[in-house]
Amino acid sequence: MAKVIVVTSGKGGVGKTTTSAAIATGLALRGFKTVIIDFDVGLRNVDLIMGCERRVVFDFINVINGDAKLHQALIKDKRVEALSILATSQTRDKDALTEEGVGRVIGELGPLFDYIVCDSPAGIERGAHLAMYFADEAVVVANAEVSSVRDADRMIGLLTSKSRRAELGKTMPQHLLLTRYDAERVERGEMLKVEDVQEILAVPLLGVIPECPSVLQASNIGMPVVLDDKSPAGKAYREAVCRILGEETDIVIPRAAKRGLFDRLLRRTA
Amino acid sequence: MSLMSLFRRPTRGTAVAARERLQILLAHERAGLSGPDFLPQLQREILDVIRKYVQVDDQRVQVKLDSDQNYSVLEVNIELPTVVERRAPR
Numbered sequence: 001m002a003k004v005i006v007v008t009s010g011k012g013g014v015g016k017t018t019t020s021a022a023i024a025t026g027l028a029l030r031g032f033k034t035v036i037i038d039f040d041v042g043l044r045n046v047d048l049i050m051g052c053e054r055r056v057v058f059d060f061i062n063v064i065n066g067d068a069k070l071h072q073a074l075i076k077d078k079r080v081e082a083l084s085i086l087a088t089s090q091t092r093d094k095d096a097l098t099e100e101g102v103g104r105v106i107g108e109l110g111p112l113f114d115y116i117v118c119d120s121p122a123g124i125e126r127g128a129h130l131a132m133y134f135a136d137e138a139v140v141v142a143n144a145e146v147s148s149v150r151d152a153d154r155m156i157g158l159l160t161s162k163s164r165r166a167e168l169g170k171t172m173p174q175h176l177l178l179t180r181y182d183a184e185r186v187e188r189g190e191m192l193k194v195e196d197v198q199e200i201l202a203v204p205l206l207g208v209i210p211e212c213p214s215v216l217q218a219s220n221i222g223m224p225v226v227l228d229d230k231s232p233a234g235k236a237y238r239e240a241v242c243r244i245l246g247e248e249t250d251i252v253i254p255r256a257a258k259r260g261l262f263d264r265l266l267r268r269t270a
Numbered sequence: 271m272s273l274m275s276l277f278r279r280p281t282r283g284t285a286v287a288a289r290e291r292l293q294i295l296l297a298h299e300r301a302g303l304s305g306p307d308f309l310p311q312l313q314r315e316i317l318d319v320i321r322k323y324v325q326v327d328d329q330r331v332q333v334k335l336d337s338d339q340n341y342s343v344l345e346v347n348i349e350l351p352t353v354v355e356r357r358a359p360r
Contacts, residue, residue: 146288153296189283196289200296 002035002113004106005244006135008159010151012122014143015179018215018225020119021049022234023139025224026241028083032114035074037105038088039131040121041096047087050077051222061089064101070108079227084113094127102130124158133164137173139206139244143180144192152176153201175206177240182211187256194253207240209233210254301334309333316346324350 007020017040024036037060038046047053052075058068063086077083086109089096109116120131132138138159142152156174165172178194185191198205214231218224226241228234232254242249313333320326330349335342 146292149292150295150299153299157300186285189285192285192288192292196285200289200292 001110002033002116003137004116004118004135005137005139006118006120006132006159007139007141008120008128008132008155009122009141009148010124010128010155011142011148014141014148015209015215016122016141017045017049017119018219019139019141019177019179019209019237020117021046021224022226022237023241023244024115024117025050025077025080025083026226026238027115027117027244028077028080029226029238030241030245031082033082033084033112034115034117035084035086035109035113036117036119037086037109038119039097039127040119041088041127042090042093043121044088044090046085046119047075048222049219050085050224052077052085052087053222056087059087059089060105061092061096063105064096064098070105079223094121094125097126097130099130099133103134106134124154129158129162132159133162135159135163135172136165137175138163139175139177140201140203141177141179142197142201144178144182144186144194144197146192149192149197149200156201156203174203175244176201176203177206177209179209180211181208181254183254183256205251206243207236207251208253209236209240309335316348320348326350 005023007016007023009016020036024034028034036046036050038044039060040046041061044059047056055075058073060073062068063070063073073086075085075087077085086105106116118131118135121127132155140152140155140159142148159172159174160166163172176198178197181194182191186193194205194208210232212225212231212233214228215225215233218228218231218234225231225234226237236252236254239249239252243251313331316333317326317328317331320331326348332345332347334345334347336345
């Protein structure tokens with residue numbers, strides 16, 4: 001049976017979809033049969049980030065409602081053999097998701113895949129609740145910024161109390177993924193440090209993704225950033241995937257480059 | 271920008287304030303969400319019992335529940351006035 005991983009954050013715009021796409025693609029690159037499901041009904045974007053927006057015929061909601069078979073809605077990625085995408089509806093709203101329906105589709109996907117990556121919408125409403133409800137483990141995405149950390153803390157509380165695992169009396173393994181980390185600003189005391197965020201949230205760190213122009217560039221062309229060999233963010237995501245697979249690798253925390261006086265003169269007067 | 275600022279370490283940044291604000295806020299929010307419903311009632315009743323013997327202010331009683339994985343600790347802090355006026359038990 002597939003392991004279900006939810007990527008969630010509470011707050012919007014922190015990098016959930018980028019992270020879901022990167023983790024799902026990263027797992028598939030490692031040879032694991034993986035499907036990524038978009039839970040953001042009405043505001044779908046996984047298709048766009050994965051570059052398959054023109055191939056969506058049937059979606060998750062069609063399968064839940066019995067209007068299409070699962071194999072009709074699953075889109076096979078053209079770059080990575082083991083990867084599939086289950087897009088969601090752009091026209092329906094969150095009420096189209098039911099606990100019974102989502103449970104049934106995840107149950108059907110279970111024997112076909114090694115990993116099911118659930119891309120949660122922002123917020124804590126139905127879509128976000130159902131994205132995490134069936135999860136076996138969670139990746140909590142946060143930026144080193146006060147509102148994001150507060151929302152992540154709320155999500156951690158909900159994962160611990162409102163998931164199916166919690167209801168069965170089991171613990172929910174959770175990982176913290178810090179995204180858009182700007183080492184230069186941390187150095188200047190303008191941004192929370194990794195250590196601060198981790199201490200506040202008290203969840204094991206999965207990785208730190210540096211703020212990186214390649215993330216926008218990858219989304220422009222519909223390619224998960226993890227496929228960009230030259231991107232520092234892509235590299236950080238590949239390392240995070242290793243840790244999801246249980247490989248013990250040291251977490252590389254981005255550090256600001258040491259700057260000499262001359263360099264500082266140039267930059268600070270710029 | 272003065273030339274000297276190039277040599278100085280940057281002064282205390284705003285990130286320190288962010289950390290402190292979050293630590294206080296989240297400690298408060300977690301306590302509010304995870305605390306069982308009976309805590310306010312418990313606090314009132316404890317106060318009533320104490321009042322039978324000692325005059326105490328409402329604000330001087332704190333009831334806190336800390337939970338670990340294996341156990342919970344109920345901490346009751348009662349600040350008594352400097353001179354304890356003894357009352358005969360009713």
